[in-house]
Amino acid sequence: MPEIRAEGLRKEYGKVTALNGVNLTINNGEYLSIVGPSGCGKTTFIKSIAGVVKPDAGEILIDGNRVTPLPIEERGVGYVFQEIALFPHMNVYDNVSYGLMVRGVPPTDRRGPVEEMLHMMVLEDYVSLYPKELSGGARQKTAISRALTSGSLLLLLDEPLGALDLKVRTVLRYELRKLVKDLGLTAIHVTHDQEEALSVSDRVVVMKAGKIVEVGSPMQLYLKPKEIFTAKFLGEANFMIGKVSNVNGRGSQFDVSGLNLSAGINGEFFPINGETCVLAIRPEFIDLTSKPGNVNTWACEIVSASFVGDSMRYEVRADNGAILLVKTPITEDESGFVNGDKAYVTLPEGSLLLYGLPEEGLEKALSLE
Amino acid sequence: MPALRLLNVTKRFGAIKALDDVTFEVKDREYLCVLGSTGSGKTTLLRSIAGILHPDDGDVYLDGEKVTEISAEERNAVYVPQTYALFPHMTILENVVFGPLAKNTSRGIAEETAGRMLKLVRLDKRADAYPNELSGGMQQRVALARGLASGAKLLLLDEPLGALDGRLRLELRTKLRKLAKESNLTVIHVTHDQEEAMTIGDRILVLRKGKLQQLGTPYHVYNRPEKIFVANFVGNTTFLEAIVKTRSKEGSTLRLREGLTVRVRDSSFETDEAVILSIREENTSIMPEPKGDEPNRLSGEVTAVHFLGSFIRYVVMLTNGDVIAARVPIKEVNTEINKGDWVSISFDPMNTHIYEYPTLGLQGELEAN
Known part of the structure; x- marks a missing residue:
């Protein structure tokens, strides 16, 4: 049940700063995910904790002990990465018991922990099979079992499901979380799949350009992101620039390129009169109807409509030229809209997210590359 | 006349049937997504259409003409592999010029075409850069420009967005469809991502173990899945x-x-x-x-x-x-x-x-x- 602390981690590769002062405490028994665009430093971060990458500056503490100078073998971590690295000439049983073997545990004493792990991962039927005879999912489960059989309580998962097909990935992610909770492990999971991060984590870390942007529970980060980049990176969002035209005790009014919007008091950002702000709203919170709503209703025209199975995705153009993405559930009684239809969007006050105009400009603040 | 027609195409690799009696047609200027898991035969299908592989049984027709025996160079179809396969020692412009040059176009015309295509994918300002100086998304666009510059009317895209981060993928997929429609291309786009297929395909073809499971519009495939496999794979x-x-x-x-x-x-x-x-x-x-x-x-x-x-x-x-x-x-x-x-x-x-x-x-x- 280790607690991990990263203090002031820095790492540079030539001109590229992979970690630019990262501080983070991961609690005992926590399942923490790290997400961010390519090159944000998430992989360098988890590799620094594993001991595979040596940071240029900063410290890593496991249960209060400084492990920064220690190699991976002496850190007591289980490390699983995307490229499944099983020994091809060993069967599942031997692969899983490998860690105990190299530590000199005699074969009779290996059996207990190995069998327990194989049972936990429902791999008993596969013990005598070789890696090439296994499905991708079974192979990755074997790799996870091997990482854990050495008795490590810290599980580091570097895109562990990235190479698997979607359906297998979805099943395995819940099994992973269950395993971590059942065994009382601490897990750090790097992923590019946001749904994976949101669905299994106690907390999610969003990184950009070597820095932590925001840390919070999945719901916090998705529904009330404090940082504009979190709103952009997790899920989808529409962003609009608006000028504050009025502020009162219940909220504020905005002029968005000639159209009005009002927003309730929302989070920690309090706009002031005349200020230019960014308003954001997730596409699934916008109502799209053939008749106008009461508050925050704009007339619009449907620019594109696409069916994505469990919902419809529309692009609509408001009278001020703004293009909004709208996502609506499929309902039987509503046939939906087609290109060129006139309709109304309603942006519920409570669903609008407010941000100050970023110093570097909106486009730069939202850029992924 | 359909742009592409496959008639009873079977391709074996040893004992495995990578394509098993596949028959279908693609209309001119249609955007078809081929959906399936790893090992379903998606890539073999594209490579058979491109002429890189030759079927053991059955025939391939392009614009009504039987091309089964015709080499890849002589087919009016271009295959864009998943890895982009850009030449690392050549600039972006040289990479794109390569396509038309390989088809014996004069240097001047080839450069003019390449310039136009780079402008289309909005990379004309990076023409002198080398592939490793570009992000994954940009490299993908270069590969696409090279495919377009070849002048082929049938574009065969193998997981074109596969190497990209989740968020970037989402943005590029609509651009890809738009580009194809604006350039009057017929596209076959292989993916394992069902939402991607639903969003950009005019129709979706679902493959499993080399066999065609269902071919229809996204709406049809989603709402009237003909097999358990399709109902499970999509949605x-x-x-x-x-x-x-x-x-x-x-x-x-x-x-x-x-x-x-x-x-x-x-x-x-x-x-x-x-x-x-x-x-x-x-x-x-x-x-x-x-x-x-x-x-x-x-x-x-x-x-x-x-x-x-x-x-x-x-x-x-x-x-x-x-x-x-x-x-x-x-x-x-x-x-x-x-x-x-x-x-x-x-x-x-x-x-x-x-x-x-x-x-x-x-x-x-x-x-x-």
Whole structure:
């Protein structure tokens, strides 16, 4: 049940700063995910904790002990990465018991922990099979079992499901979380799949350009992101620039390129009169109807409509030229809209997210590359 | 005249049939997405159309002309591999010029074409850069420009967005479709991402173990899946084993395990026949306590609650031990339902599908790729 602390981690590769002062405490028994665009430093971060990458500056503490100078073998971590690295000439049983073997545990004493792990991962039927005879999912489960059989309580998962097909990935992610909770492990999971991060984590870390942007529970980060980049990176969002035209005790009014919007008091950002702000709203919170709503209703025209199975995705153009993405559930009684239809969007006050105009400009603040 | 036609195409690799008697047509200027898991034959299909591979049986027609025996260079189709295969020692411009030059176009015309294509993918300002100086998204656009510059009217894209981060993928997929439509191209786009296929394909072709499972519009494939495999692969679905109890013109009544009964739309199966009932997770409602008496109301205990961003997913174990999942749009979540709560589940008979009981059994059918 280790607690991990990263203090002031820095790492540079030539001109590229992979970690630019990262501080983070991961609690005992926590399942923490790290997400961010390519090159944000998430992989360098988890590799620094594993001991595979040596940071240029900063410290890593496991249960209060400084492990920064220690190699991976002496850190007591289980490390699983995307490229499944099983020994091809060993069967599942031997692969899983490998860690105990190299530590000199005699074969009779290996059996207990190995069998327990194989049972936990429902791999008993596969013990005598070789890696090439296994499905991708079974192979990755074997790799996870091997990482854990050495008795490590810290599980580091570097895109562990990235190479698997979607359906297998979805099943395995819940099994992973269950395993971590059942065994009382601490897990750090790097992923590019946001749904994976949101669905299994106690907390999610969003990184950009070597820095932590925001840390919070999945719901916090998705529904009330404090940082504009979190709103952009997790899920989808529409962003609009608006000028504050009025502020009162219940909220504020905005002029968005000639159209009005009002927003309730929302989070920690309090706009002031005349200020230019960014308003954001997730596409699934916008109502799209053939008749106008009461508050925050704009007339619009449907620019594109696409069916994505469990919902419809529309692009609509408001009278001020703004293009909004709208996502609506499929309902039987509503046939939906087609290109060129006139309709109304309603942006519920409570669903609008407010941000100050970023110093570097909106486009730069939202850029992924 | 269809732009492409495959007639009974079979391709073997040793004992494995990578393509097994595949027949279909693609219309001129159509955007077709080919969907399947790893090993389903997607890449073999593209390479057979490109002429890089030659089928063991059957024929390939381009614009009505049989090209089965014709080499890749002489076909009016260009294959863009998943890895982009850019030449690392050549600039972006040289990489793109390569396509037309290989087709014996003069240097001047080739450069003019390349410049135009780079402008189209908005990389004209980076013409002098080398591939390793560009991000993954930009490299993808270069590969695309090279494909376009070859002048081929049929573009064969193998997981064109596969190497990109989730967020960037989302942005580029609509651009890709737009580009294809503006350039009057016929596109076959291979992907394992069902949402990608639904969003950009005019039609979707689902492959499994080299066999065509279904070909239709996204709406058709999603709402009328013809096989359990398609219903499972596209979308999120609950499958339950059942026996037909009674049937009439309006539908049938099914008996689930332990004698629970439900009503369904389909009446094509005989009484006492073993079948599989399928219900989409988003068509399944969940209520905190039993009330009302709509059809197909079942009670059970919530065993897991998964936050997925725009949806919350509830997993419920029914009184008979069957497990059913409900996916509720985040906007419609108004009552708090927690793990361990006793709830009622219901679904509209119109939203159900019935399939013949598979020879492998339900679990076997779902696990087989």
